[in-house]
Amino acid sequence: MKKSIFIYAAVILLAGACKQNETRNYTVLSGKIENPVSNQLLISGQDFFRDTIAVRDDGTFRDTLYLSPGSFLLSHGKIFWRSYLESGYDLAMAFNTSDLNGTLSYTGTGSGENAYIFSKFKMLRSIMDKKQQAFKADESTFKTITNRQKEALEHHLNTFGGISEGFKSKETRNIAYGYLADLTRYETMHRRLTDNEGFSISADFLDELDQVIYNSGIDFLFSGNYRRLTERHFEKTAREIAQNEGVEEDIAYLKSISGIENDTIRNSLAYEHARFGITYTNDLDTYYELFSTISNDTEHRKEVNRSYEVLAKVAKGRPSPRFEEYLNFDGSNTSLEDLKGAYLYIDVWATWCGPCRKEIPYLKQLEKKYHGRNVKFVSISIDKQSDKDKWKEMILEKELGGTQLLADKDWESDFVKNYMIKGIPRFILLDPEGNILDPNAPVPSSGKLEAIFNNLDI
Template identity: 40%
Template sequence: MKKLALFFIALTIFSCKQEVKVDYAILSGKIENAASEKITLYNSYERSDKKELTLENGQFTDTVKINNGNQFYLIQGKNNVSLFLTEGDKLNFSYDANKVDSTLTFTGNNSAISTYLVEKKINNKDIKLNTEDLYSLNEDDFITSVLKVKKAQEDFLYNATSLPESFIKNETSNINYEYLATISNYESYHTYFAKIKGGFKASDKITSKLKDLTYENENDFQFSSNFRSLVTKNYQNETADLVKADSIERDIAYLKTLATIKSDKIRNKLLFDDAKYGITFTKNLEDYYSLYSKASTNQYNNDKITEIYRNLKTLTKGNASPKFTDYENNAGGTTSLDDLKGKYVYMDIWATWCGPCIGEIPFLKKIEKLYHGKNIEFVSISIDKEADHEKWKKMIVDKELGGIQLFADNNWESQFIEDYSIKGIPRFILLDPQGNIVSANAPRPSNEKLIALFDELKI
């Protein structure tokens, strides 16, 4: 009887252990010929959900929290590897960094899914036209081409081995969403690539395929980046209509549009994706923050946006500017913000890799020439990585950049950049001669409002 009792106690303990669930996966890998010991693992659903990993003798093992879906991207040097992880998985991979496609292998839980995702990427290169060739086609040929790709992707999926039925179902939907997302771009892309002057209006052959699409499927929203693109584009289109009807700022209109979404998951995600950058650019901080706060029900997201909002409140007109100290000056030596007191300071935060930043250079040079000898300094601060330091110096010469050219001490993570909550560039800042803020988000050189602002200040 005693042995029987002990048996049931042991069985109970074992059963309890079996019910324990973990919220992480264990990922291990081996990379030969790695260019760097540093690896970054991004979550496909939420790119801010990332984990930094370090190779030791070409190998690593680490836990990965599964908070925002199951699809991940592993970035190591120039290599990008797709992974699929669920709670409790133990997944191992290995590859040679010099020949990833031919050497990459997976073992462990859901290894078949990760293998499929990688092989799908390779297969897509063989079956897809490049963007220009595809969108230059007329409507009939375009539809024929994208349907052919869709069929090839479905065949590739159904011929893959050992994939769970649940994944096949989700991936089938994802392939269809990719097809629809490609179609949704046809009107604007065809106008551009076919060089149609005066614009182009797609016929029902194109637009009818999107009419019955619904936008509040939470499962598809989390699984499919293609569906997320369609959802985002739909609400951006609704926003454009609202801007035309009510003559309000686009960022405010977008929040009002997102607030109508019934799904908490989808609404909160789109609100946060916009606000973590948009709030730093808005001209209507109080309205923006109020609209966001009323519409979002995700406390973690709300705390993040509130933190940014409170910092932005310190950057209002008349407040003392955050400072930088001893930034490298291309002309020699170092420069601190305090060195520039006594004149207005118009700062351009930029980087050599930033296309829109480069686009502002001709306008900035004209403004500098127009105000040469006036009571204003033009300061450009590069947030390039240290590895691109020489590229920065070369561009100054090649583009014949004027003004004061400075190099920030820690790129995006420079304290001055963080103090201004800069999430995107180019960013322009205007200070008065006392070092106080005139505008933490000043007009760009290409914007005629900049000259009007300078005139108002009698510069």
């Protein structure tokens, strides 16, 4: 009987949603903002969806949106809140920026559901401290407290008026998924909050997750909790594939989601991974071919294909894109051509990047170990030109060696865009002729570079 909450209600809901969407396939969102602080309202959702709604000088706004049903984050200035939108809604809202909690109100189709969501998040904030304390407790106490919180949320839902039965059905499952998601967080949170890094959950602690079926597109769009559970499930499956088949984890992840029957889930997970993952993979062709067989979303495929075409130009063996006249810390200007004749280990970084700073001690050790050998260590900062002094100060403070350069246009520098660098630190290894040996070279802290350098007889 436990599975019924996740399966049968979805069938009834889908039939009702189809009937509604026959009449109107868009959402109308309008409203009035007292004391507006910006000329726009930002709306964002899953799969990196972002849109803006113009806010007039008098605080009024109105727009027609074509979007998949689901949870969206609305923001105006520094004010933000959650909303639920679906086709057929004609939803109006009003609030004063000086007191969102006390003034936010909804009218029109979807008003009851959105009023409920706002009240639910206020309720969740009120029990946040209790939830933190629960994570410190033993397993049995944690489950008892968390289950009571789940029951309180269910009671709140069932006694809240003006909600459609379809929404209530989805939200009931979402609350149940939230309880299960808390179970998956317990081990990590308990270790952190009790300073007990050796703590491990019991073998049967997560048995309740066996009831979840990871193939409901409706729940995936509606419930962030279900989405997190789904992502966790396939990440775990990917680790098992990587270990059993001896493949890289990014390839294993695409393999793990390839069998998902639901297009919504499979396409979303594939796109979410490939949007950045394709820029980091060590096996570009295999990664791209796998993605192409998994996704049937036309727009996703076009975007990833564009990335593939760019990255194919910086694959192993290809001549490296050049940079010209980058400012050198020593006061001169340096181009890639000036550095040819030795292997180049290039670090793309920035002073504001925490992970970049963590690599500095390991990079300095490598520089010391291979000093005088046929390899040059080149650090290219993508700090803004206006932060030039900060860049210089950190070089002095951290006693950075090697060749220290400042890119000409930070993230918009041609060298950065040609390598499609979307996250830093990023390391690149070139041969003495300027050809690419590895566009995603191991980071210094990985311990893998010594073997690579020794194999190259550096």
